[in-house]
Structure formats: structure tokens, C-alpha cells
Amino acid sequence: MTNLVIAEHDNASLKAATLNTVAAARKIGGEIHILVAGSGCAAVAEAAAKIAGVARIKVADAPHYAEQTAENIAALVVAHAAGYSHILAPATGAGKNLLPRVAALLDVAQISEITAVDSPDTFVRPTYAGNAMATVKSADAVKVITVRTTGFDAVAAEGGSATIEAVAAAADLGLVKLIGREITKSARPELGAAKVIVSGGRGLSSGEKYHQLLEPLADKLNAALGASRAAVDAGYVPNDYQVGQTGKIVAPQLYIAIGISGAIQHLAGMKESKVIVAINKDADAPIFQVADYGLVADLFQAIPELIAELN
């Protein structure tokens, strides 16, 4: 058995989600290789080589991998798939975009967002917004898997000494052209990797209030900012703030839900958090059923108080 993990990176640095994906590969067992496809991505390959428990790094460095488009990367993965029993990527936006393409080209199923490994062919994955955990067994020769990062503790980023080898790039398919990319600039930690998340819902009443109240709190706690779908739909914050079934799945040490009622779709994205705090004026809000600490209060008073108390 040999696992191929697709590295997630921006050509300069390796994304932390790769470490959780390697953790899942370790549970499967067998040798672990990492594919780094990019342009001018030598630093990423070197970082990948240091990951504990990884045997080999394969680097495909070519200009047409710079943007990480699914069409070109999938063709590359398939070209190098021979000999691998498992192909894994993190279940991030990038991984979800890429991996089903790989699976279809190999004519195998994809097992999406696994949270546990039962055996090399049997995996646990959430369905129905996490309300039903399905144990599924794959009959395919190659298992193509996306890994829910919150289900596996990251392996050590240091301590390994994998060999790095260059592999041939596949042809540029030229199917898509990137016109522009806007990454939200923020000094705050990334939502998927933050230890503390301050998340706001419809109860904030406006985008202005959302920022005015939650930003000082997030600053105080060095937290990432998140939101419910209702807050995103109401236009308070951009879509990439959304925590939930169809947004980001998070599991920080501390999740503070403010003015969030707790629809099942939202709970699906945050209920694995270690400690959950809910602040809501409605004592019957479902969010209190999953909260470790609940406070029924008017958030417009409670949040400034909370910031003052933390000072």
C-alpha cells in the first residue's frame, strides 16, 4: 500500500491542512508520498520533505501549475497515479474542486470528507449535515479520498527527511484562464486553523454592527471571525466567513457564537469545537443545546461588557 497526498500550497508555503491529510494517510498505513504541483514551488517541496513519516516528495514544477487549476492538476495526478492504493487531499475548497476530477478520470468513486479510517478500504464520513455518520467500504482498486481536517490531528511539520524527486509535468490543457484572484487580507488567523473563533449571526442586525462589535473581541482573543449563513445571506460579511454544512467546517479550542440561533446546518460546521460559548437573547435558541456555556443576554450590551471584562 502506498498513499499519495496532494499538497495544498500557494507556491511559497505549504498549507496546514496537508498535515491533517498526512495524518489520515498514516491511519490507512503503508508508505506516504506527497505530490507538490506548482510553479517555483521548491520551498513547498522542502517543507513537505520535513513532515514526519513521509517517504518521498514528487515535485512537478511548471508554469501551468501556478494557479492550481483543477483541470491541469487532475491530469497530472492521473499521470502519476500508477502504483498508488490511496490518493488523498484535504477537503478544503481546493481539494473539493480537484479530487472528484481525479476520481472520475480513474473511473473510481470518491470518498468525501472522511473523519475516521476503520481499515484501508473502510471509512467514516458525515452525511445529512453531520446528523448521520456513514461507514462506507470502497470496492475500487484506488481509493480517492478527501479528508475533513478537523477529524485528524495534524502530524508534526518537522522531523522527517523525505527524498525529493522531480517528476514530469503533464501537458497544459489550456481549458481555463485565471482573470483575477482576490484573497481577503486579514491580520487575523485563518478560519480553518484558528484556535479561537468569534462568530456572528443575524442577531447582530447589520454588517456595521457585526464589525463594530465583533472585531474588537476577535482582536482581544486573537480570534478568526466567522458567521452563520443567515449573516452571509443578509450581506453582513463575505461568503468565506460562513461556518456550516456548506461553508467551512471548524473545530477550534473556543467557538463563541454570538446572535446565532443554531440551525442544524450551522451546527454541522462547528459542533466539534472543544468549548462552545453561545450568547443569544432567545433562551430557546437551539445553539444552547450544544453550548458548554450559554448566556441569555442582549448582545449589544453583553459584547462590550465582555471586551471590558477581558481587558
Place this chain on the structure above:
Amino acid sequence: MADLKILVPVKRVVDFNVKVRVKADGSGVDLANVKMSMNPFDEIAIEEAVRLREAGVASEVIAVSCGLVACQETLRTAMAIGADRAILVESDADLQPLAVAKLIQAVAAKEQPQIVIFGKQAIDDDANQTGQMFAALMGWPQATFASKVVVANGMATVTREIDGGAETLEMKLPAVITTDLRLNEPRYATLPNIMKAKKKQLDTYKPADLGVDVTPRLTTLKVSDPPKRSAGVMVADVKELVAKLKNEAKVI
């Protein structure tokens, strides 16, 4: 544009307001007497396709669903929103994403659409695969998780949600788009349109007619409840909350 067909695959799923229950024997979730609806992302896909036709960009919108006879209802809903006609690929098999992608591929071979718009994810199996798989099988470009779509001069320019922001891709048609939440807000089907939808054309095929092997690749061994999170304590005020977080939970 003279002749630009858009194909929109739609899935019949448990309504998003229903909290499903896992069966006691662990064989699956209890779907008896549960409200079924069109997958919300597929509604967004239909809406987007209809808007493109209304804008004169597309000539025809065809909804397609794979599954039980009851999927006819979902297709009628799609036609009430504005799809021109519908295709049911009828099967009572457990249709998994790869099989559905192949069925849609076979339908696309008959219909020759220039754009296929999928919902990014079905809210039952939460797989998020079918659009990407179909694009791979066709060798077409894909723009997943779309928040804005512009079609002109044989090109689709799509803004899509990515981790930490957004990007805009330009693709030559034919191409695949999968919808994210912000793309549009689907209209409500009006009664006259619901009545009109009943008279629209709905063709039915079987997977065998299309020459597609739909044998499942994954077997579900069991389905269980997620680990239950027990409710914690209510605190009286902010002071008590901060004290608990500091001294009890030790997270701040």
C-alpha cells in the same frame, strides 16, 4: 444567441428543514413520511439557467434528474421555475455520484448542451462531486462554487468562492459550472407557472437505455448517530462567563 442549451441536473433530497433520524438498526436514515424537496443548490442552478435564457444568452433550459419516479415532482418544480422541458433517468438503484455523472454524460451526448450547471453539493450525501466528475468525463473546464456568471461570445466568465476569497476564471464553452449560495436567490414558482409546468415535456430514460452501468462502488456498512454533545451550563452574566472560561475551561 441562436442555439445555446443549458442542462441542469437536479436532485430530490430530504428538505433542508428536516432533521433526519438514524434508523435504530443502523441501516440508514429514516425517510418514511419525510418531506422531500429539490436540493437547494440545484434550485440556484435552475434559477441561473433561466436568467441566462431570459437575458437572451441561452435558447433552452433542460432539467434532468436521476432517480425514482418521484423525481418527476422535482422536475415539475424545475419547470415551474422556468426550465423548458425535463428528462428523468429513472432508476431505483442507489445512484452514486460517479454513476450520476455518467448518466448526465449520456444525456449530454443526446442534447449537446453548451453549459451544464450543477448544484455544488447535495445536502443529503454531502458529496460535492458530481459536477467535477462530469466535467472530467467530458474533458470540459469547470468553475465550481460560482458566485457570479457572465456568458458572452462563446465564453463563460465565472467568479468563484475559494478558501479565503474569490477568483475569476474564463472558460471557453462548453463548460461546467457549480453553484454556491450567493449566485442568486431563486424565485418562487407562481401558481400559473406551476400549472404551466404540468404541461411541459418530460421524457424518461432508463440507465440501460443510455448504456450506463450504475453499479455502486461504495457500500454503506452502517449509519450511526454522531457523537452527542451534551448541553452545558447557563451563566448568569458576562463576569461569570469569563471566570468559567479562564478557570474551568482554561481556554482564555
